[in-house]
Amino acid sequence: MNYIPNIITIFRILASFAMLILPNNLFFPLYFFAGLTDILDGWLARKMKWTSAFGTLLDSIADLIFFVVVILKVVGTIKLPTFLLWGALLVLLIRCISYTIGFFRFHQFTSLHTYGNKLTGLLLFLSPIVLLVVPIKPFGVILLICAVGSSSEELFIVSTTQKLDKNVTTFFDKK
Missing domain, CATH: 1.20.58 (Methane Monooxygenase Hydroxylase; Chain G, domain 1)
Structure with missing residues (x-):
């Protein structure tokens, strides 16, 4: 099953x-x-x-x-503010570095299911609805902070952990 x-x-x-x-x-x-x-x-x-x-x-x-x-x-x-495009590029760069390090360290794709990544995914998922009532700039700042934070956390975990656990919840998760 x-x-x-x-x-x-x-x-x-x-x-x-x-x-x-x-x-x-x-x-x-x-x-x-x-x-x-x-x-x-x-x-x-x-x-x-x-x-x-x-x-x-x-x-x-x-x-x-x-x-x-x-x-x-x-x-x-939709027209995105320039800072959001640059921020998205930064997140993409951090994620690419994280995946590259993860591949060389663990010989596999290392996308993690952390709370930060789940929150970022939820915000991205809700964005078409939220943007109907909230202006794009303040929501974009919140989303960008969350995305940079979660991708940085993932990079830190992949770079420092000895054993890969893709279902790790946070850097502080001591399984």
Whole structure:
């Protein structure tokens, strides 16, 4: 039964690709479906003790695909302040350095499921709704602080830990 979370994750990948090719009026239903599958697959895997290295990797890949698709669909429709673009570039750079160090240290993709990364993902997921009522600059600052903090924490964990645990919650998590 441990394949059920992976099937749910695959549905998130399919929904992400569908957002690219289906009409724009289906974007939000697919968007929320993908978000719900992201919550459900991880919760179910942990609750039922069905976690696996493959499932963790598949979840990270699904998150990346979803993020790239949303960026492709949404960023072209709104004008982002320059500081947010530079901030996003900084986060991307930190993450690339972290993944590179992780690959050389642990010989695998090292995206971690920390609380900071989950909070950043939640803020990114909620951003289309939040931006309907909150101006982009203050929300962007909050999102950027969270993203820089979580990516820096991940870099620090990957650089200093002796044994990789992709489900580590924070740097202070002493499993």
